Amino acid sequence: MGTDKNDRILLAHGGGGQLSDELIRRHILPKLKNDTLAELGDSAKLDVDSKSLCFTTDSYVVKPLFFNGGDIGKLAVCGTINDLAVAGSKPVAMSLSLIIENGFEIKLLDKILESIGKTARRNKVDIVTGDTKTVEAGAADGIFINTTGIGVRLAKVELGVEEISVGDQIIVNGTIGDHGMTIISQRQGIKFQSRLKSDCAALAELTCELLEKTSGIKFMRDPTRGGLAATLNEIAGSSGKSIEIRETDIPVDKTVQAAADMLGFDVLTIANEGKFIAIVSSESARDCLKICRNHPLGKEAAIIGRVIQTKDVPLVELITRIGGRRMVQMPYGRELPRIC
């Protein structure tokens, strides 16, 4: 029992007493350190640069916890940064809440916390407040993480589906399906899984550059769960405008495509964690593309389609490689549980 306390999470680590305090001071604070968090108040006191904010939350339940290209910690920080980024804001602060199963290895927790700290620092987002709960073995699957973020809205940026017009172009900043196919291949143990790598990355630097240097961006969204298919269908549904994408123009990594074909998935429905879709005016599409391609996270950016007139109901259509047309449906949802 004596060493257990240092090796594994116990229920008492979530009890609000001595052990909770030790866990916070020895394992959490050193990896995330910043002055606001170190105060350990009930709430973080936060001074922001604007009264116009973005606010977003996500819980992460990804399985496995560690994957090629990332881990649940990196994913939790990037995912929340990305939700703030595509809403047209600059992320400034984040909360971190952990639900950990009794018996979880503290070594793994440390690895995850290190990854969280590194990703947050690299993106200049402070983790300013947090919470840790423990549950019995079997009551959670290892660890679940919630991050909730605050961003400061960029001045003069007005993004919204109501801005979208027929003729607008659709840009994606790189290959699609990488994250989802990496996770599912690791879970299913397929042969070439080592050649797959999640695209998990924080997009705020690139989106802020785009919004500051161009004026034609109408709307952005990150195609996570449900992939490009879900995101484009949501945009079509809420804007009332149809969307046409061209299969030949959509960047897909060869190994990702092979894995999707082998396992029977449509890459359009597969989750991404380092991609955004931008709907931009046709005049500014080339400029946007250029800025993307000059950024490490946009080297393979492409214009993949456009907004078209709606006939009856707003639809998403794919022009296939051989020139046919097929409807891209909203995925039902069961494709990939616990992908993020």
Next chain:
Amino acid sequence: MGTDKNDRILLAHGGGGQLSDELIRRHILPKLKNDTLAELGDSAKLDVDSKSLCFTTDSYVVKPLFFNGGDIGKLAVCGTINDLAVAGSKPVAMSLSLIIENGFEIKLLDKILESIGKTARRNKVDIVTGDTKTVEAGAADGIFINTTGIGVRLAKVELGVEEISVGDQIIVNGTIGDHGMTIISQRQGIKFQSRLKSDCAALAELTCELLEKTSGIKFMRDPTRGGLAATLNEIAGSSGKSIEIRETDIPVDKTVQAAADMLGFDVLTIANEGKFIAIVSSESARDCLKICRNHPLGKEAAIIGRVIQTKDVPLVELITRIGGRRMVQMPYGRELPRIC
């Protein structure tokens, strides 16, 4: 299978596709409705009244999900409001993130969401952004909830342990241990459990009134996990000043005391969910007490002790009913898992 979709949560409800959309539109939005949430963006756009904010997060894993005096939903809203309240702010917005197990009854989810909506509305806090994840049966215990809140800091209010001086009085707004003993009694099925009721309540109205009408409040905290013992030890540790409390002055409900005695708990270590500790100047203690007693959540408020000179290390001491002195230790942590 046909009816399952309407009765129970499926993995596909968390997949980001059609079923996710249905869950949000049919079950979540109607219960929490407000204009910001209804936009369903990646982030909520939020205009706040000040650049000086409080920010706090908590995940809730309470077991059982429904208890006398509340449920996990009410608890999740109140707990986050209270963290903002004791930091000296007025809660304005909240995020809501759900992790739900495959097979969870939608009827229960609806009950929880209703309770969340009701508590948020009553306290004028909008739930402006959210997230839903599903995990396999056995990978989570029914439902876990994260709420993260933003509060606007009250003007001219400076709370902090560094404000605390020897001679300051310690006020609690009512009986202690009610929440924790209710949960543990329900779990253990003890006889008089129906006479126990959680104190789960949102304190912001009362704390804001106190902060606006008096000027002697130095510090506040809500004694949740680890109870009064943990909170007072934290205050002593971080302020460097010792604390003396008087057993006869601490309000404890008779049934709570009986349950604690029967099950071998020290009520000082038991969690509260509708209580705060305020450290106030001796001059303003009577005024504060009066304001508390005039409020429904402070009818049994009491001055329970004072800040005293530290001899060697800062300690918390209890003057017992018979006039003895005993040290109140920081609880180790294992007393009560999943109490909140």
